[in-house]
Structures are given as C-alpha cells and as structure tokens.
Amino acid sequence: MSTLTPAAPQSTPPGPTALNTGRSPRRRGKARMDPTRNNTAAGIAAWLLALLFAVPVLWMVLTSFHSETDAATNPPSLAANLTLDAYREFFGETSGVSPWPSLINSATASILSTVLVLLLAFPAAYALSIRPVKKWTDVMFFFLSTKMMPVVAAILPLYLFARTVGALDNIWFLILMYTSMNLPIAVWMMRSFLAEVPEEMLEAAQIDGANLLLILRKIIAPVAMPGIAATALICFIFSWNELLLARVLTGVVAGTAPVFLTGFVSGQGLFLAQVCAAAVVISLPVLFAGFAAQDKLVQGLSLGAVK
C-alpha cells in the first residue's frame, strides 16, 4: 500500500527521478564490444538532428536581427549586418501600432488564470491524493475526459453567452476560459506531485498534533513545491499559446499576443524580419518558462504518468 502513485505507468525505480540520473555507471565499459566508438557515432547523429530541429528557431532569431532587404534573399544571406530595425518596427516605430496592449493582455490572462487554476487544483489534488475521496480514480478520469472534449464543441455557447451578458472582448471572461482549459491537466499533474509526499511523514505529523497549515508548510510544500511550480509554468505556457478562444472571444480591447500575431498571416512585401522579431518576442516568455520547468516538463506534460 505504500505506493499509491498510480499515475506512473510502470515500475519506476525508487530514488531520484530527474531525467539524466537513472543511469548506473556500471553500464559503461561492460558487455558492449566498443562502447566509445558506438557512442561517438550516436553523438554525431544526435547533434546533427538536434541542429536540424533547431535550425528554424536559430534562423528565426538570426533573421529578426537582419534588415528587411537582407532577410528576403535567395540564397540566404547569413553574414548580413545585424540590426535592431525589425524590433523597432515590431514595436510600432513607423506604423504606430504597439504590440504592448496585446502582450499585457496575454500576461494578464496567463498569470491570473494560472493563479486561479492553482487555487482550484491544489485542494482538488489534495482530495485525490493525500486524503483521497472514495472512487477518486473515477473523479480523476472525469477531469481527464473534459480535456478530451475539443474546445470547438463548446465554443459557440460560450460565445453566445459572452455576447448576451456583454463579456465579449473582456479579459476576465478569457481568464475563466483558460482556467477551465488548464484545470484538468493541473489536477492530474498536481496529484502526481502530491502523491510523492511520503505517507509515513503525514501520519507522524498528524500524531504529533500538527495542524493542517503546519503540515502543508513543513511536509507537503518541500516535497511538492518543485512540481507545483512546474505545473504553474506549464499552465502559463498553454494559456500564453492559446489562439482559438482568444480569437473568437476577444477583439481590439482584450486581444492577446497570438491574436496580434495573426495580423502577420497574410502580410506581403518586405516584412520577414519583422515577423521573425514578433515571433521571437512573443515566444520568449514560453522559452523561459519551458526551460525553467525542464526537469519536471515530462512529468507535467504526461500528466504525471512519466517520471
């Protein structure tokens, strides 16, 4: 009964679960005929593929620092002079259209919805792991099943409701939508992180007469905090990336950064460097959040099933 961590699909060995630590050193040099040569070939192949996958990102960054004329050449001009012109253009130097309102809307919607998600998901995860309700697995699968319903299947009533009550183009309505979008994932993630809190420690604390707050602070928080932080970062990323709801439910006032980006969909003429600058600026928060959550990213994205 000690392993009530059912979200793990297989026998994960106990101990540290970070990605690169599962390896035992004894594997090297044993058995394989020539492990070093083998690994060099794998290393070169891995690096080539990694670079291939990274090329679009690196090209986006490089092009964003080129002038528009250098950006749109065939063959590409790799060594062209670097300039910040594209960023100045993106921030509206000549057009006067500033992306700041949309960036602020995105930040507001992502941060506030993440806070709401955590406030709702933490107690729920608590009631599904530390003091589980009866039939808690059924509840878990209900949460998961709501995530399987595509947004398009509910968006029309939401749109009509918003229009009727005058909540169209209102950032608060979007915040509520993002909260519901991320809540099921957050519950699953947090449950898996809370399930790592050792049961014996909880029992011992309870016997010692520790109250709930003290248990939360001294026993649950130290174990679950990195996981909760990763959950928050992943929810932030999903909200920041969202386009469909934002496009349907917001307009000029509450439009988010992805909606702003769609302004570049059909652009023609010399604007490639500016598109790249826009993509870089809008992707930066996600890149930071993603790399910050890197260690727990797999566990989070797999809803706690993989450690």
Add this chain to the structure above:
Amino acid sequence: MTTATARISRPGHNAAKPSRDAKSRERALAWARRAPLLPALVFLILVTQLPFVVTLIISFMNWNSLSPDKTAFAGLENYATVLTDPDLRQAIFTTILLTVSVVLISLLIGLGLALLLDKKFIGRGLARTLLIAPFLVVPVAAALIWKHALLNPTYGLINGVLTWVWSLFGSAAAPQLDLLSQAPMMAVILSLVWQWTPFMMLILLAGLQSRPMDTVEAAQMDGATPWGIFRHLTLPHLRQYLELGGLLGAIYIVQNFDAVFTLTAGGLGTANLPYAIYQTFYFANEYGLASAAGVVVVIGTIIVATFALRTVFSLFKKEAAR
C-alpha cells in the same frame, strides 16, 4: 488520538464497526474529504459540460443568426448535412489524416532521437535543450515562421539552401519547392511534426531511462544483438510510453487550429474540423450546423478516447494495485 490517525489514513483503513453514531460521523468525514474537490468540479462542469449540453440542443435547431426569424427545430437535418456536405466530409477526413500522420511520424522520429539521446556523448544536455526548443515556440509564431521564413517559395530558407547547394556545383537551376500551394497538407504536417517530435522524444527518453538495466546487461552477456535487445527488451518496455505519447499527442492534434489557420487558412483541402466549425459559426453564422459538427467531433473523440482511456486506465490500475 486514534481518530486523528484514522482521519489521514486512506479509505479502507478506517473499517470502524457500523454503529449509527459512527455512521453519521463517517458521512461527515466523507464530506470533509470531498469539500476541497468541489470548487474545481463545480467550476469545470459549469464551464465545459453545460456549454456542451447547449451545443447539443442547438445542433438540433435550424439557426442562422443572419436570419433569426427562420430559427426552428430541425431534427437530424444538421447531422445529415455534416455527413453529406462535401466540405465537412473533407474536414472529417483531413482531421483523421492530420492527426494520424503527425502522431505516427513524430512518434517514430521521437523514438529515434530518444534512442540516440539515451547514449552518453559530449554535450548531450545541450543537444537535448536544442531539441526541446521547437516545442517552446508559440504555435502561431511557429506556423508563421514556417510559412514565411522557411517555406516561402521565393525567399524561404528551404529554397534558399537549395539554390545555395546547387550554386556550389555551378548550377543556376536549383529545384524550388512550393509546398504551401502544391502540397499544403504536407506543409501543415511538416510544421506540426517539427513541433511535436520533441514532446514524443521527452516521453520516450524518460521511458528508456526507466528500463531495468540488469536484464539488458544480462542479455548482452548472453550475446544478444543490439537489434535483438531493442526488439525483445526495449520495445516491449517502451510500448506503454508509445501509447501514452500517441494518446496525448492525438488529444492535442485533433484540436489543432493554429497551424491550419496560419499556414493555409484552411485552403486546398487542409481545413480540419476545428477550423471548419470556426468558419461555419464565425463567418457563415450557421449555428445549428456548426453545433452538429461539434457534436460529431465529440463523438469521434469519445470513440478514440474509449480505447485510449482503457490503456491509461489499465496502467493506472496496475500501478495502484502494486
């Protein structure tokens, strides 16, 4: 003291003798357990389940907001349209093709990458970071980059590199691709595979690194070939990780809107159901039809999800029973 311990133990532990007093106290305790769950549950039902019920109702109505006076009960008419209208049927087919191909291709490439990254080599951490990067570009931004900076027929990077390589050999007649207009579906698939491969790789890499190494070593000692080890030890172990990656990938890619919207605007047979539904209610104002199409998506998802959920559930049970 004893009640305190009983309170934190899991259900089943507190098998108290059923007296009336104990029963009502147990009921109170059960509600105390449920209380933290309720806000999340109620919120989710209000915001996701209720609207779907409304969608279900609208799907049986003839309702175009441009001619509200013709609003009436339509029976199954909308569903018949969804299944016979060539555009919507095409959208159903596109959704299936897009989801299946993106999931399978990114799983395969992700598996290859995970196998490579499972070995020790110089700069492995950095290579892994580079490989995650595609997943951490905002989807709309990624689609824009593919559309304008990579696939653009005149100055995109892909054609630029082709020109450059051909000029190295003194040729001015490099082949030039125009995926966006000649094979738009491939363009969408390509960009989505690029974004989702890192996700698959991460899950499979975690799976590889949880492999019990002693059996692999024993097999190696017994002279098993690397292929034999992969086929008979690694792959069976990875099966549930492959299923999990496929399931989660499918959930997200079925709902994809950003790539289709940005790369092709649903043109040339690339409109999937989410995009088609968006168009039907947002531009054509056919509320009834859009709702029926939405219900069809949900039915399709339920069919897939039943299989998928069964997989997850068996894993879940297996672990809970240990």
